[in-house]
Structures are given as structure tokens and as C-alpha cells.
Amino acid sequence: MSQTFPISVTVNGKAIEKSVEPRLLLADFIRHEVGLTGTHVGCEHGVCGACTILFDGKPVRSCIMLAVQANGHVITTVEGLATSEDNMHPIQNAFWEAHGLQCGFCTPGILMTLVPFLEENKDPSEAEVREAISGNLCRCTGYQHIVDATLLAAKKLNEVTE
Amino acid sequence: MKPAPFEYHAPTSLEAALELKAQHGDDGKPLAGGQSLIPAMNFRVAQPSVLIDLNHVPELRHISKPNGAVHIGSMTLQSTAEHDALVAEHTPLLHEAIPNIAHPQIRNRGTVGGSLAHADPASELPVVALALGAKFRAQSAKAERWIEAKDFFAGLFATTLQPDELLTEIAFPTKTPNTGYCFTEVARRHGDYAMAGLAAVIELGANQTISAAKLVYLNVGDGPVDAVSATANLIGKTPDAAAFKEAGRIASQEDMSPYGNVHATPEYQRHLSAVLTERALAKASERAKAAK
Numbered sequence: 001m002s003q004t005f006p007i008s009v010t011v012n013g014k015a016i017e018k019s020v021e022p023r024l025l026l027a028d029f030i031r032h033e034v035g036l037t038g039t040h041v042g043c044e045h046g047v048c049g050a051c052t053i054l055f056d057g058k059p060v061r062s063c064i065m066l067a068v069q070a071n072g073h074v075i076t077t078v079e080g081l082a083t084s085e086d087n088m089h090p091i092q093n094a095f096w097e098a099h100g101l102q103c104g105f106c107t108p109g110i111l112m113t114l115v116p117f118l119e120e121n122k123d124p125s126e127a128e129v130r131e132a133i134s135g136n137l138c139r140c141t142g143y144q145h146i147v148d149a150t151l152l153a154a155k156k157l158n159e160v161t162e
Numbered sequence: 163m164k165p166a167p168f169e170y171h172a173p174t175s176l177e178a179a180l181e182l183k184a185q186h187g188d189d190g191k192p193l194a195g196g197q198s199l200i201p202a203m204n205f206r207v208a209q210p211s212v213l214i215d216l217n218h219v220p221e222l223r224h225i226s227k228p229n230g231a232v233h234i235g236s237m238t239l240q241s242t243a244e245h246d247a248l249v250a251e252h253t254p255l256l257h258e259a260i261p262n263i264a265h266p267q268i269r270n271r272g273t274v275g276g277s278l279a280h281a282d283p284a285s286e287l288p289v290v291a292l293a294l295g296a297k298f299r300a301q302s303a304k305a306e307r308w309i310e311a312k313d314f315f316a317g318l319f320a321t322t323l324q325p326d327e328l329l330t331e332i333a334f335p336t337k338t339p340n341t342g343y344c345f346t347e348v349a350r351r352h353g354d355y356a357m358a359g360l361a362a363v364i365e366l367g368a369n370q371t372i373s374a375a376k377l378v379y380l381n382v383g384d385g386p387v388d389a390v391s392a393t394a395n396l397i398g399k400t401p402d403a404a405a406f407k408e409a410g411r412i413a414s415q416e417d418m419s420p421y422g423n424v425h426a427t428p429e430y431q432r433h434l435s436a437v438l439t440e441r442a443l444a445k446a447s448e449r450a451k452a453a454k
Binding site: 003021022023025028044045049052055058061063064065068113131132134135 | 163164165166168169170193196197200201203204205213215217241264266267268270271351352353
């Protein structure tokens with residue numbers, strides 16, 4: 001049963017070629033094979049949202065996908081947001097400024113949910129933001145600062161594009 | 163936890179997929195979006211020996227409206243159907259129900275056919291399919307057949323698909339004149355499994371009385387629950403609050419036997435179902451009047 005499959009995946013713009021067992025979860029592939037530990041594994045059944053990544057630009061749960069299914073696809077993880085250590089993504093800056101995180105465990109999943117959300121919703125209402133993050137659990141903040149940070153991020157992103 | 167080992171196949175054509183299904187039968191578990199199957203495999207509740215990944219079968223992803231029904235390929239993503247213009251225009255009930263399925267991240271992987279074949283009594287699509295009288299196309303390497311929604315669901319997580327068959331396409335009948343539709347549910351948090359919910363269809367006759375109705379409930383039985391007594395009682399009635407209240411009472415007391423769960427007792431599920439029936443019928447009847 002040690003059947004393995006060669007896969008070729010683009011992760012944060014870099015082509016990765018590995019051979020994987022079909023039962024390897026995409027989240028574990030990202031963490032253990034690619035070495036990007038920013039993608040967090042919480043519940044492992046698609047409820048908490050900590051493992052959210054962009055799969056061909058769309059947010060998905062990487063803990064309920066197989067790595068072998070990513071063959072030929074493009075993945076973006078939280079590490080792909082900042083252009084350098086000193087140049088964070090506007091959403092990351094907003095989370096920093098508005099205290100959008102405490103322990104930080106849920107943050108990568110929340111950021112990867114919000115990046116495409118804010119691309120499609122330039123001026124979201126508070127209710128829309130709460131709905132957008134309804135699939136991501138946070139046990140520290142009570143969500144208020146996450147919502148504040150998201151609204152601030154929307155403002156920052158609009159300034160960038162103006 | 164992590165999935166137990168399995169043999170993996172990723173066919174790139176429907177023919178190859180059906181060939182694999184014929185070869186492996188019940189041992190060959192189709193992998194659609196995996197949004198229910200992989201969590202179950204992570205917990206090892208499911209330990210399929212062979213996985214047939216249908217994600218590379220292009221024939222199974224399509225939406226069209228040939229005649230009288232919106233045909234959706236079984237591997238069409240829920241998010242694709244959610245934003246599809248044909249679905250929105252011709253099958254308003256389906257369009258209204260889809261955003262209630264979990265969260266956008268799940269709908270970006272979850273498929274229309276996967277959810278129907280999984281036949282979770284708490285899920286939205288089986289309820290919609292039964293309320294609309296959808297038809298299911300089942301194909302095997304040897305033959306194909308169309309299954310009526312009422313004959314497709316066979317209890318808890320069970321369907322009448324045979325071991326060598328794959329669900330390849332679903333035909334949802336398009337909206338009809340003088341008919342209103344409504345989907346509504348109550349979950350503790352949007353995207354969670356609903357504690358109760360229903361799809362309501364109501365047709366108004368020439369004299370503005372109810373000429374046809376359908377009420378199908380989720381999470382209150384072994385599958386989508388068709389409230390036949392409540393709907394029979396609606397026929398010929400004036401669509402008013404009293405009639406809707408009575409429909410809710412009959413549906414919640416006579417047509418269903420909810421099990422209850424950690425979030426809701428059976429009594430509370432009945433209560434919710436009754437209240438939601440009134441709301442759904444009021445909304446559907448308003449829409450029927452506007453749908454001239």
C-alpha cells in the first residue's frame with residue numbers, strides 16, 4: 001500500500017515536485033513536505049478554517065483535500081501574502097494595527113479567507129464581514145477586532161488602488 | 163487523525179471512471195468534492211479501500227437547460243451553481259438554497275452531485291431535489307437510467323444507486339407559472355448544520371386558492387422528509403395565515419419524527435419546523451402571486 005504519485009504543484013509562485021502517498025492531506029503536504037508551517041491544522045474536519053488556503057485563487061480547506069488532488073494546481077498560503085519581511089500585505093498590516101489577532105492560530109486561515117473576499121467586496125458592511133468569516137473559528141478575540149481589522153484592511157486596499 | 167491507506171485512481175474520462183466503478187463495485191468509493199468524505203476518512207469513520215477521484219472527469223462538470231429542466235453535471239461545484247445565471251433564473255429554489263450549504267470555502271470544493279449522493283438528512287440539496295421532483299441520471303459501464311427523486315433517497319446516507327453506478331447528472335425542473343418557492347432554515351451559526359429547515363413550493367389556481375403544494379424538511383428524519391399530510395390539507399385552501407399555521411402544525415406533528423441532537427431536542431425541532439413552515443409558505447405564496 002505504499003503506492004506514491006508524482007505531483008507538481010505551484011506554491012506561492014514556486015514549482016514544487018514531490019512524490020506523495022495518496023492519503024497525504026494537502027495541509028500536511030504544505031507543512032511537512034513544502035515546509036510552510038503558516039498553514040495551521042486545527043480540527044482536521046473542515047470546521048475551524050485554520051487551514052484555509054487559496055486553491056487556484058479560491059479559498060478552500062486544505063485539511064479536507066488530498067495532496068495528490070493539487071497536482072497541476074496553483075496554491076497560495078499565508079506566506080505568499082507579504083512581498084518581503086518588511087513589506088506585509090495591507091490586510092496583514094490592518095490586522096497588526098487593529099489588534100485583529102491574539103494567539104494567532106486562526107489568523108492564517110482568516111487572512112486567506114479575507115484576501116479573495118476583499119477583492120470581490122471593496123466596501124463591505126460589518127454584517128458582510130461577519131458572514132465572510134463565519135467559516136473561521138477564533139477562540140481569543142471574540143471577533144470584534146477581526147471585524148475592525150477587516151474594515152480597516154478594506155480602507156487600506158482602496159487607498160492602494162486609488 | 164489521518165486517512166487510512168487506500169488505492170487511488172484518478173480517471174480522466176467518464177468511460178474510465180465507469181470502468182473502475184464496475185471493477186471495484188461497493189469497494190470503489192467515488193471522491194467528489196470530499197467535503198464530507200475526507201473528514202470521515204480523517205476520523206477513520208470511513209475507510210474505503212479504493213478511491214475513484216472524479217475531479218478529472220470533464221464530462222461531469224456542466225450546466226445547461228435543454229427543455230423544462232436545468233441539467234447539472236454531478237461534479238459541478240456548488241459555488242459554480244450558486245453563481246450560475248441559468249440556475250438563478252430557472253430554478254429559484256435551488257438558487258436560494260445553495261448559499262445555506264456550509265461556507266464559501268466548502269462550496270468551492272463541494273459538488274452538487276456529491277452532496278446528493280451522500281444523502282445526509284441534514285443537507286440542503288436532497289430537500290430541494292425532492293421538492294422539485296428532480297431526476298437523477300445513474301450510469302454504469304453497461305447501461306444508464308434516470309431515477310425520480312422520490313425513489314433516489316433510501317434512508318440515512320443511503321441511495322438506490324447500484325454498486326456499479328455513478329450519479330452523473332441531475333435534472334431540476336424549471337419554475338412553472340403561478341408558483342412560488344422558498345427555502346429557509348435555522349442554524350445556530352450560518353453555515354452550520356441546520357436544526358430545521360424546509361423547501362416550500364406553492365401553486366395558486368385560477369380562483370387564487372392553493373392548487374398544488376410541496377413541503378420537504380431537512381434534519382428531521384432519515385432523509386428529506388416530504389410532509390404529505392400537511393400538503394394534502396393545503397389543497398383548495400385560501401393562502402392565508404390560518405392555512406399556513408395549520409400546515410405547520412400537521413407537518414411538525416404528523417409528518418416528521420425528528421431524532422433531536424446536541425443542539426436541539428425533537429420538540430424544539432418540531433417547533434422550529436412549524437414556525438419555518440408558516441414563514442416559508444407566506445413567502446412562497448407572495449412569490450406565486452408575483453409570478454404571473
